[in-house]
Amino acid sequence: MNTKQRLIDGVLAVIREQGITAVSARSVAAAAGANQALIFYHFGNLEELIAQTCVQTTEVRVAAHRPRFAEVRSLAELLALGREIHEAERAEGNLAVLAQTLAGAQGGGRLAEATREALGKWTTEVESTLMRVLSGSPLTEFTDPAGLARATSAGFLGLTLFEAVDAEGGEQALGALAQLAALADVLESLGPVATKALRAKLRSAAKSRAT
Amino acid sequence: MNTKQRLIDGVLAVIREQGITAVSARSVAAAAGANQALIFYHFGNLEELIAQTCVQTTEVRVAAHRPRFAEVRSLAELLALGREIHEAERAEGNLAVLAQTLAGAQGGGRLAEATREALGKWTTEVESTLMRVLSGSPLTEFTDPAGLARATSAGFLGLTLFEAVDAEGGEQALGALAQLAALADVLESLGPVATKALRAKLRSAAKSRAT
């Protein structure tokens, strides 16, 4: 395999096992089984390597799950898929990489740009799925797919960091999301009469909030 | 003011402005206007200083908001309070400190212990509020306050990291949460007939999932 990819995998390994604070040219090179100087030959500097790792692996993982997004037909299914993706990616630490890079991007710079791009790959996928799923739901006119997509993406990333520190608590949190999914399911499967009633309630609530 | 506190404030300042990766004995000492050697005199090592900063400031901030939690009377109000706290703490970067420390805790060690403790301070507050608020709601028997508390805490932390990189997206996400709050409000204010119907729906849905 070529060296560029080995170095990217090295970043992945270090972040997965020790977090962003442990990433250094030396630690990455060691994990990649490559010479330290090659990082600078191939990427110019360490930050650029991390940035490309973040964007590239996110691109790959989102693409891998894209067919599944297309199958989603309800809010409940979307939440279930989120949970499934979360668990599937846990072993390889791909979400952890994004979360850790996001944390490292606090100071702006190249990493901020890279994480923004990577986050966009997830949110656009979720957003388009939400738009498709919500059309026809009683919730359509009261929800903002763009905002919801960003909130759920941010939420799953927070959860990824959380469970690294408190695995049991992370499980509990995921369980609570399953309950929310069930609730969403029920709301979507209401009969036309109940749907109309709910819609009226939401509308009047929205109106009273506007005043 | 005494030096220990100045150093803690120094950590706060560095994390707020540059993130956990920029934290070093030198950068913290500079931000605190103190001598670098004092970190080791007062805390033994840098990690311990970060850990104590995380726990102490979280304790203070949670205590400051405790009266507000006690006033909460609905899910909608709780979500609104979450948003309010999130915005209030943004300027001082107190949530960012927890989020960044959490990211730095990936490798275990003292930081993991500290963040676990700090997270617990938030989740116990949210959890007890949830238990109080949910009693009497049609959702009571279908929600787990412990899991929900951890999910929301993790969610807000994820959002804190997110908005540091994409401020506009963060605003959108917060807006979506306000919509969820409105939805929760409506569900709670349903009449007894509708409540009974919803409960039955949820129950049968739970049953069909169990098979």
Add this chain to the structure above:
DNA sequence: GTCTATAGTAGGATAGAC
């Protein structure tokens, strides 16, 4: 408790042989 000075280490990055 606070300072200066410094030891010892790990880090980013480059030069130049192959």
Add this chain to the structure above:
DNA sequence: GTCTATCCTACTATAGAC
């Protein structure tokens, strides 16, 4: 493209004067 060797900087941590 890859390696060795190395420069220089920044880091953690300690010793010892005040």
